[in-house]
Amino acid sequence: MRDVTLSALERLDAGAAEAEAFQMDEEAFRLFYDRTARPVWAYLTRMTGDPRLADDLLQETYYRFLRARVSHDGDAHRRNYLFRIAANLVRDMRRRPRADATAIEDVSSAADTPDPRAGDVAAAAERRVDLSRAMTRLKPRERDLLWLAYAQGSSHGEIAETLGLKASSIKMLLFRARRRLAALLREVDR
Amino acid sequence: MTECPREGDAFEAVAFGRWPAHVTRELLAHVAGCPICRDVVDVAAPLQDERRRLMRAADPPGAGVVWWRATIRARAEAARTAMQPITMWQAIAATSIGTVALALIAASWRSGAANLLGADLLARFTIARGDAAAFAGFGADHAFIIVAGVVACLVLAPVALYLALPDE
Numbered sequence: 001m002r003d004v005t006l007s008a009l010e011r012l013d014a015g016a017a018e019a020e021a022f023q024m025d026e027e028a029f030r031l032f033y034d035r036t037a038r039p040v041w042a043y044l045t046r047m048t049g050d051p052r053l054a055d056d057l058l059q060e061t062y063y064r065f066l067r068a069r070v071s072h073d074g075d076a077h078r079r080n081y082l083f084r085i086a087a088n089l090v091r092d093m094r095r096r097p098r099a100d101a102t103a104i105e106d107v108s109s110a111a112d113t114p115d116p117r118a119g120d121v122a123a124a125a126e127r128r129v130d131l132s133r134a135m136t137r138l139k140p141r142e143r144d145l146l147w148l149a150y151a152q153g154s155s156h157g158e159i160a161e162t163l164g165l166k167a168s169s170i171k172m173l174l175f176r177a178r179r180r181l182a183a184l185l186r187e188v189d190r
Numbered sequence: 191m192t193e194c195p196r197e198g199d200a201f202e203a204v205a206f207g208r209w210p211a212h213v214t215r216e217l218l219a220h221v222a223g224c225p226i227c228r229d230v231v232d233v234a235a236p237l238q239d240e241r242r243r244l245m246r247a248a249d250p251p252g253a254g255v256v257w258w259r260a261t262i263r264a265r266a267e268a269a270r271t272a273m274q275p276i277t278m279w280q281a282i283a284a285t286s287i288g289t290v291a292l293a294l295i296a297a298s299w300r301s302g303a304a305n306l307l308g309a310d311l312l313a314r315f316t317i318a319r320g321d322a323a324a325f326a327g328f329g330a331d332h333a334f335i336i337v338a339g340v341v342a343c344l345v346l347a348p349v350a351l352y353l354a355l356p357d358e
Contacts, residue, residue: 021264026257033253042244058250063260124239131236150234151241153205175192175226182229185236 022066033062036079039152040086046147047090047140057093061086076158083152083162087144094140134184142177149174194226204234281350288350289342296338 024032040061044054064085072078135143144163148154156174160167200221203209209231210218221227250256 021268022260029257030253033256037250037253037256038245038248041248041250042241045244045248046240055251059256059259062256063263066260067264127236128240128243131240146233146237147241150201150230151237153201172192178229178233182232185232 023068023070024066029066032075032078035075036082040082043083043147043152044086044090046151047143048093053093057086057089060089064089077161080154080158080161083148084164087162090144091140130185130188134181134188137184138177138181141173142180145170145174145177146181150178191226194224196220196224197227197230200227200230201234204231204238209235278351281353285343285346285350288346289339292342292346293335293339297332297335 022029037058041054041058044057044061045051048054048057061082065082068081068085070081072081138146141163145159148159148162154162156170157167159165159174160170165173196217199217200209203213203217221231
C-alpha cells in the first residue's frame with residue numbers, strides 16, 4: 001500500500017514536472033503526434049535527402065515544440081508552428097553540412113515503395129529521379145515553398161506562417177518557384 | 191499575370207487523384223491553354239506522387255518513444271541548470287585557493303625560507319599596522335608576491351569560469 005502511494009506520488013511529481021516543462025500532456029501529445037508525424041517526416045526527408053537525418057530532426061522538432069512557451073489558437077496554428085520548427089532545423093542543417101551527409105534531395109533509395117496509383121513502376125521511378133534532379137537546382141526556399149504548397153496543400157497564409165515570410169509576398173515567390181520547377185521538369189523530360 | 195482563378199481547381203484535381211481521367215473537358219481545355227494552370231499541374235503531380243510515396247514509406251518512432259526521449263532530455267537540462275550556481279561557487283572557491291597557493295609558492299621561491307615566511311610576514315604586518323609608510327614599505331618589499339597573486343587570479347579565473355559554465 002505504501003509502495004503504491006509512493007509510486008503514485010512520484011508519478012504525480014514527475015507528471016507535474018513534465019506539465020511545467022512541456023506545453024501539453026502526454027495524451028494530448030500522442031494524438032497530435034499521430035496526426036502530424038508522417039507529414040513532418042516526409043517533409044524532413046524530402047528536404048534533407050536523408051531518412052536517418054530526418055529521424056533525428058523529427059525528434060528535435062517535437063522536443064522544441066514541446067518546450068516552446070507558445071499559446072496556439074487551434075490545431076492548424078499548432079501544426080504550422082511545428083512545421084516552422086522543422087523548416088528552421090532544415091535551414092540550420094543546410095548551413096552546417098555534415099561530413100557524412102548523403103546527396104541532398106537524392107531520396108530515391110530512401111523509400112522505394114512503388115506507388116500503386118502511379119501504374120508503371122519504372123515510369124514512376126523515372127519521374128521521381130526527374131523531380132529530384134530538378135529540385136536540386138532550386139533554391140532551398142523555393143523547395144520549401146513548393147513542397148508546402150503542392151505536396152502539403154498549405155494555403156498562402158499557412159506557408160507564410162511556417163516560413164516566417166510576409167503573406168503578401170507568397171503569391172509572387174510561389175509563382176516564380178513554380179515556373180522555375182515546371183521549366184526544369186520539361187527540360188529534364190526532353 | 192501571376193495567378194489564375196482556376197488554379198485551385200487544377201490543383202485539387204491533381205491532389206485528389208482526379209487528374210486527368212476524371213475531370214471535366216472544360217477544365218482539361220482550360221489547363222491546356224493556360225500557362226499558369228499548366229505549371230500548377232506539371233509541378234503538383236510529381237510532388238503529390240512524391241508525398242504519397244514518402245507517407246507510405248514513413249516509419250517515424252512511436253509517440254511514446256518521442257515523449258520519453260523528450261522527458262529524459264528535459265530532466266537532464268533542468269538538472270544541468272540547477273547545478274550551474276553550485277558549480278560557479280565551486281569555481282570561485284577553487285580560484286581563490288589556487289591564488290593563495292601560487293602566492294605562497296612564489297614567496298617561498300623568492301626568499302628560500304618557506305618555513306619562516308608566514309611568521310615574518312605576520313610580524314612585520316602587525317608592527318606596521320596603522321603606519322602608512324611601513325605599510326607602503328611592506329607593499330614594496332612584497333610587490334612580487336602581490337603581482338604573482340594578481341596574475342594567478344587573471345589566469346585562473348577565466349579557466350575556472352570556462353570549466354564551470356555549461357557548454358551551451
